[in-house]
Amino acid sequence: MEVLNPAMEKSTTKAEPLLKEIEIRKSLRAYSDQALAPTTIRTLFEAARWAPSSSNEQPWVYIYATREQPELWNKLLDTLVEGNRVWAHRAPLLVLALARKNFIRNGKPNGSARYDVGTANAFLTLQATALGLNVHQMGGYDKAKAIENLSIPDTHEPVVMMAVGYPGDAAMLNEELRKRENAPRERYVQEAFVMNKGF
Numbered sequence: 001m002e003v004l005n006p007a008m009e010k011s012t013t014k015a016e017p018l019l020k021e022i023e024i025r026k027s028l029r030a031y032s033d034q035a036l037a038p039t040t041i042r043t044l045f046e047a048a049r050w051a052p053s054s055s056n057e058q059p060w061v062y063i064y065a066t067r068e069q070p071e072l073w074n075k076l077l078d079t080l081v082e083g084n085r086v087w088a089h090r091a092p093l094l095v096l097a098l099a100r101k102n103f104i105r106n107g108k109p110n111g112s113a114r115y116d117v118g119t120a121n122a123f124l125t126l127q128a129t130a131l132g133l134n135v136h137q138m139g140g141y142d143k144a145k146a147i148e149n150l151s152i153p154d155t156h157e158p159v160v161m162m163a164v165g166y167p168g169d170a171a172m173l174n175e176e177l178r179k180r181e182n183a184p185r186e187r188y189v190q191e192a193f194v195m196n197k198g199f
Helices: 020-024 038-049 070-077 082-088 113-130 143-149 175-182
Strands: 060-066 093-100 134-138 156-165
Touching (some): 020 113, 038 113, 060 113, 070 093, 082 134, 093 113, 113 134, 143 156
C-alpha cells in the first residue's frame, strides 16, 4: 500500500468483505411516518451503552424526543440549521448526543470524551441499521441554542444531533436532496489514508 494518495481518490465499491450493516448503512434524509416502539428506542441506547470508552467512563449522555412529545421534540428540531430542518422535521425520533467533559473518578478533563461519544453513536447507528432504521447524524445545529433550549449544564458538551426513523420515499424530498439521496456512497480509497510507515 502506497503512502497517502495526493489525488485523494474515491471509490463506490467495497474493497473487502464487510458486515452487512456497514455495507448497507447510509445517511438518508427521507423518513416514513412510522413511529418507533419504545422497546426499539431502548434497544438503540442499549447498543450505545456497550461501546468502549477511556477508563470505562462512558461519557455519553443522550437527550431524545419522539414526535409524540412535541414540546421537547420541537426544542431539539429548533436547534437545527435550516438545511437540516427542511428534511429532519419528518423524523419520528430526534436525539442530541452530549459528552460529559470530566472524568467521574477524579474530576479531571476527559480528553477522550468526544471520541467515546462518537464510538457510542457508531454502535447505536449499526444497531439501528440492523433493525431496518436510518440514522442521520448532523453537525449542522446551533450548540448555543441547544444549551439554552435544553438547560444543558456546563459539565456537558453537545456533540451531534441525530434523526432516526424508518426510511421513507425519496420523492418527498426536493430535487437537490433527492439527487443526494439516490447517489451511491463513495469513500476515499485506503491508499489515501492508510500508511504502513510514518510520514
